[in-house]
Amino acid sequence: MSIIQKIKNKILWQNSKWYEKYIDKQIRILKKIAAYNGVSKVAESIDRVYIEKFIEDNKQYIKGTVLEFKGTENYAHRYTGPRDKIRYCAGLKYYDIYKKFKDINYFFELEDISTYPKEKFDCIIFTQCLPYFLDPVKILSNVVTMLKPKGVILICSDMFSKNIPEAPFLTYITEQGLKYACSELIKMRGGGLIAIKSYGNINSALRNMLNIKRCNLTEYHNDYSSNYPVLITAVYQK
CATH class of the missing domain: 1.20.5 (Single alpha-helices involved in coiled-coils or other helix-helix interfaces)
Structure with missing residues (x-):
């Protein structure tokens, strides 16, 4: 100046x-x-820009038998081929919300490992789930149960989110927090961390909270800032 x-x-x-x-x-x-009550269509929200970028950055892992935790928007079908298989799942406690989705193959109690299928999937897309649990390390450990050897979990979580009455345990996970959770997971279950990465900055975070749609996000707002990321991500391999 x-x-x-x-x-x-x-x-x-x-x-x-x-x-x-x-x-x-x-x-x-x-x-x-x-x-703020969220954009009228989830697909228009700014955090979806970063979720899609994260999935695109790691599309090489989305193959074989793929499990995706069901959400408003899903991504596995964009990257799998005719020989791949896609399965969708949701937590049993959210059955009333997700029962309308006919493509869900599994409902199980996410905190009860005995309800999980064992070593069935090559890739698990685990987006926007961790904040709903008091013990993210336990949940990640449970999810690892479903992975085949060398299988990969794609993990991401919002840094900013409005309080949700249906999710009384909602917490916010920082990049350091996700690193810690993954390091504890590796101590418990072995495997390794391929990458930890954050997306977004204070400008895109503010626009996300102000209900500004993704179409108004400029290249400048896509720049990464370690202080105020919008999305925290990790790639774990069993």
């Missing part, structure tokens, strides 16, 4: 009217965030 610009800014901020306008604008933004 030039000296002239610094002087202009100092003069500007000494004018209380300008300062009051700035504060009013910030309050309006905060009120809009507080009233």
Whole structure:
């Protein structure tokens, strides 16, 4: 910033009217965030940009017998071939929500390992699930049970999310937290971590909370920032 610009800014901020306008604008933004109810279509939300990028970055693992945890948007079908098999699953406690989806092959109690199929899948797409559980390490360990040897889990979680009444245990996982969870998982179950990566920055995080659709996200807003990522991801191999 030039000296002239610094002087202009100092003069500007000494004018209380300008300062009051700035504060009013910030309050309006905060009120809009507080009233945020999510975009009308999940596919239009900004965090989906990063989920799709994460899946695209790791598409080489989506092959063989693939299990995807059912969501509003699913991705396995975009990358699998005619010889691959796709299965969808959901937690038994959410049966009333997901029973309308005819393509779900499995309902099981996610915290009860005895209900899991054993060593059945080459790839598991585990998106936006971890925040719903008090013990993410236990859940990841359970999910590993379903992997064949050398199988891969694609994991991702939102950094920012509105409180959801249907998810009383919702927590937010940082990049450091996911690294720790994966390191504990490796101690328990072996295997290795292929990658930990974050997507997004403060600009895209704010736009996500302000209900701005993905079509208005510019290349600048796609830049990564370790301080305020929108999405935290990991790739684990058994």
